[in-house]
Amino acid sequence: MICIYFSFLFFALGALTTFSKRLSYSMATIASALAFVTALLGMHTTFASGTYLLLNGFSLSIGMDHTSAIFLLIASISWFAISLYSIDYGMNYSKKMPIFFNAALFGMFLVLIARDALTFIGGWEIATIFSYLLIMEHKHSFKEAFEFLAFGEISTVSLLVAFASLYLKNHSLAIIGAHGTWIFLLMATIAFMTKMGTYPLHTWLIGAHSRAPSNVSAFLSAPLTLMGVYGLVRALSIAGQPEWWGVAAMIFGGFSAFWGALQAAAAKGLKILPAYSTVENNGMILATLGLSVTAYSAHLAVLSSFAMITSLILLFAHNTTKSLLFMAVGHAKEALDEDTIDNVRGIWTSVGKIPAISILISGLSFSAFPPLIGFLGEWMTLEALFQSYKFPSMLDRLSAAFVGILIALAMGMAAFSMVKLTGYTALGYDHGKKARNISSFTMKLSEMLLSLTVLLAGLFSPYILKYFGYGTFLSGLFGVPKPFLIVSSHPVFGVVSPTFLAVVIGTLFLFPLIFYLAKSGKVKRVSAWNGGIALKEEEYFTAPAYSFTLEYIMRKVYSMKEIKHGNKRYVSVKDITTSFYNGLKHAVEIMAKSLSLTLMNGHVYSYVLYTMIMFVLLFFMVK
Amino acid sequence: MKKLLGAYIQDGRKYIILQENGKVVALEGNASEFKNSELLKNRNEYVKNVLEKEEIYGDDVFDFRYGPVTSGVGEAGVYHLYTYGERILSVKIDTSYKRRALDDKMISSDINDALKLSEEICGNFAISHSIAFSRAVENALKIEVSRDIKALKAIAIELERIYNHLYVISRLAGAAAQQVLASHLMGLFEDSLVVNKIFSGSRYLIRFNSIGSVLRFPSHEELKDVTDKVKKIKSAFSELYKNSMSSGNYIDRLHLTATLSAKDAELIGLTGPSLRACGVKEDLRTHDEIYRGIKIVSDEEGDALSRMEVRAGEILESLKFIQKTVDNLSLDKAMPFISTESGEGIGWSESPSGTIIYHVEIENFRIKSVYVSTPSVFGMSAIAHSMVGNIFTDFPFAVESFGVNFSDAAR
């Protein structure tokens, strides 16, 4: 408990130390570390503060239970890494930024430890508003920031409605031990899905995440979307676990995963690709949550809890890996001052080995490369979906199978897009472009720590499962000692052991390779073969060209057009959801214009009429 | 339709070489009136699609360079394919790597040495180049050539056509992964090279032709051997060709790939089987009395399949022609009579891929100036034009079906 207050203290100190950016970010780092300790303590004991009574029976309360602790644990890892990263990265931005940054982290912290709706909404709004201000820190990002805020407010409004319905039912605003109606669950789901950026509420995420400064992108993409997942888990614990929600969540999640992966594969922007990858990952998380709920409602307790731990592992994987990816990509973007995948080619030589390795590791994790943590997440997702044959209802089975198809496609395309990202940026030949010399010690340190986390979390994933309280899914079999084998059901349905996969891969490939490389002294090294002459700048195979084949095959979905404009040739690929919102925006604009023309046309009569109608309406409503 | 096939400057005046209604003429005139004049200007450096107005650009458009050292092209040349991935938007072909400046080298050399240089321009079109050159010299020096010599030269050029067409069809079959067909055709290709050697003493028919005569007269036994072998090739090829046309996945790869319309082909200045595949029944051989009765093979669609079919038809026609001509040969070893030692003349031949034209000016048995028009230049421009909108995997079909050579284009 004391740790929470110390965390608060350091966040506050961080927000107040306006004189030094570095000191301010250091405060955030310490606070995040304390939050991590809080989470560790919370894993073992539940604790709660007393209630602070406000007027009229409303009260505020914070505390920590097992659910909070798990989410705080996951979130605080990326908070810590991002804060550490920001100590150097933040030097490129204004003095206001660390204040907003500390405040936003504080808001998220508050969300995770809130025990009542008011605290929750408070934290929610703090996080949203300061995130908005943080996005604004990047020049020319007003439109994206505003879009973020608009969707953030949609989320808040839905949340307010949800909590209002909760209050009507329980006559209290406590969210621990409360009971909710389907209205509460529906509105809360809309609110949290908006925050998670799942399809079709994802459009704000792309612009905001790609435009924001990279440390902000990292925390928007990882811990902030985590708040949405946390919210969903809480809402489900309040409202029970109805079957309709499970099926709907599976379908929305599956579609979101598919859509995110599809758009990521066609992305040209350096940060647009990871942003769409967030849509994909959150889709998978939502789908597994849905699966868990469906299984629960069908009284399949084992499958339900396996899908739940799958969701948590996916969340852990996404949170750490996506923070790492945005940090490393942002490092390159800042150093090279470029924002397309093509233009940052050759990070390995131009920027440094650590950001390149970080991009590689996160890319591999997102492409489900064993033994990284992303591999375990995706294995568990498929394994959980395979067990949908156990559902008694045909509808559930069919929808799970359909979602399985979408997610399997998504995983394939995610690997495709990650090859595109890492292949061009981290491993590609560089342009000979000189990177700016920026102080990057903590950036590299943080990237290294997080890379190590992604790797070790994969290697020792059984311990994570055990620590989260799902030790029942650990076993020993086929010569793999307990608890290194992860099983997907009881009786055993499928097994995997990332640890032993690593050992096998190591002994079969890695160690022989290292041994060979160490032994063979003379190696002829030449530049790549390019038909006898050196490759010119305009002869490099571009990243959009890499994904053109996929765009062509899926041209209906992408609404891909090959455009001839005079002598200009290009391929246009659209996220058609954006067109929907653009149409909506356009319709609202037209409506507003016509309203303003009919109502505010300068004639006194129409004003009077308007006022009178409003008065009558208000009268009836109040009455 | 008038076609511009060459442009040169002589004594400060501009001349153009035109082809119209089976006649090749050199006139005083301005090349820039023709759409393909740019092509002739830059042919030592690069060949482009002359019907493309300006260069294609775009943020994602890049130059996919194929060459100068690749096993796919096989020759020292570069294909620059401009693309945003898979779709070919524009093509530029760099001929400069293979430029040996042999036509420049001919100047002020003896006509017989120049004849050897003309054979060196393109080894697989050696006899076509050689005959076009010798005809130009014969016209310049007013040399009469006997009918039998003409017949021998015609047989040689048809032999060249056969092995080149076999080679092209085999390459197309190989590109469509029809390895059995390709291997059979390559076997026939090797056989036809052996026939060349029996007939002329050289597998590529070099050092066979001379000005006004031939350097080597095949014996009766050799001619009999040639007809026997030609008969075998004919029956083997007919069967292979018939079988290949029933293979759906082979035909599908060629059908509607790299399509060219007759109008565009003539604007580019295309000649030979590629033009005939667009439905234009034009063949300079039909205006030659030696070739009386030869059938023009043509097709309508102008795609890679049509070009392949035209070449296959021509192989059979040429084989028929050789059989017929060898039977009527009397082998009179008359030496040519040379009356003058200076003059100016134009000569042409119908090579396997189109018309080769030489314009020479001779002074004292030495070449004063020479202009060579080669079919591969126009063929490459046609490749560049027809490949627009196709995808990478169609590239070998487009390139091979036109039967062009860098050595021919770059000289």
Next chain:
Amino acid sequence: MKWWPMVGISKMLTEDKKYESKARVKKMGIFRRSFHIYTIDVGNSNILNFEMRALQTPKYNVHRFGIYFAASPRHADLLIVLGRPTKKMVAPLLETINQIPEPFGVILLKGCGSSGIDLDELKLPNVVASVNGCPEPSEILAILLKISGRVD
């Protein structure tokens, strides 16, 4: 009797004709069983290009000697240089040689043309055979077999 699928046919079982060449070559014992060839045209009149294609026809069946044509110099053991280089092809030729893994050999077929730079002036490394004129496929095969040490 040898177990031929493992060791390859080392004798020319199917034909009486011997492949002969008078060219002087340097034997490379390490390629006795099999080697991969890459050919590079540096500006020959196309006759040598066609002869190399003719060598790949079923008539010569070079695979029985373990001779394969590689699609990239990086996969090759022997480089066959066809013709005399034009000025622009010298740099690509040197780059190609640079790309071949060690150990490798270079065969120069100088061709029957009169143009181009003299290959001897370039002082290319590891030249194992240097042939004037345009040899026929059977002679090229003989040269290859001589280099591998299969025939004398």
